[in-house]
Amino acid sequence: MAVKLDLSLLGTVAITRNGEPVDGHIPAKSQALLCYLAVTGCPHSREKLASLLWGDKSEESAKANLRKSLFNLRQMLGDALIISRQAVAFNRDSPYWLDVEAFESALAEDDTASEKLQPLREAVELYRGDFLEGLSVRKALGFEEWALS
Numbered sequence: 091m092a093v094k095l096d097l098s099l100l101g102t103v104a105i106t107r108n109g110e111p112v113d114g115h116i117p118a119k120s121q122a123l124l125c126y127l128a129v130t131g132c133p134h135s136r137e138k139l140a141s142l143l144w145g146d147k148s149e150e151s152a153k154a155n156l157r158k159s160l161f162n163l164r165q166m167l168g169d170a171l172i173i174s175r176q177a178v179a180f181n182r183d184s185p186y187w188l189d190v191e192a193f194e195s196a197l198a199e200d201d202t203a204s205e206k207l208q209p210l211r212e213a214v215e216l217y218r219g220d221f222l223e224g225l226s227v228r229k230a231l232g233f234e235e236w237a238l239s
Contacts, residue, residue: 093108093167093168093169093184094185094187095184095185096109097125097128097187098218099125099128099129099188099189099221100189100220101217101218101219101220101223102219102223102224103223103224103225107166107168112167115166116166118225118228119144120159120163121225122222122225122230122233123156123163124163124167125222125225128180128186130180131180131182133178133179134177134178135176136153136156136175136176137149139178140152140156142230142232142233142236143159143227143232143233144156145229145231145232146229146230160178168184170184170186190221192212193213193216193217196213222237225237
């Protein structure tokens with residue numbers, strides 16, 4: 091059975107797997123990695139990801155930390171990630187819900203008639219706070235810069 095992953099990134103990060111919260115069991119840098127992959131929606135080289143989150147470490151140490159983080163995420167989240175020797179991506183073919191996508195989709199609706207304001211109402215309901223509010227990732231300047239942008 092496929093694991094359904096729900097990612098709420100507007101406000102305090104909340105990650106659930108089949109309706110059960112898992113974010114408390116995922117270290118901050120692993121959460122950051124998952125969030126980055128889900129939001130960007132494209133494959134990233136292992137080198138880029140290691141530098142993004144462990145840029146303060148040697149290349150060897152950064153890559154080792156990335157491997158450990160990917161192993162743990164795979165164990166916890168099943169097929170949510172596509173991992174190869176060269177790159178890593180969020181698996182958009184696996185069952186998931188991402189509040190950022192739902193929010194952006196609702197805002198993209200072009201209708202302004204009062205009966206068609208429902209998408210905007212839905213967007214307002216999704217907005218629980220600033221993007222990745224409260225997710226603190228030590229010594230990961232590249233990630234912090236990305237999150238702020």
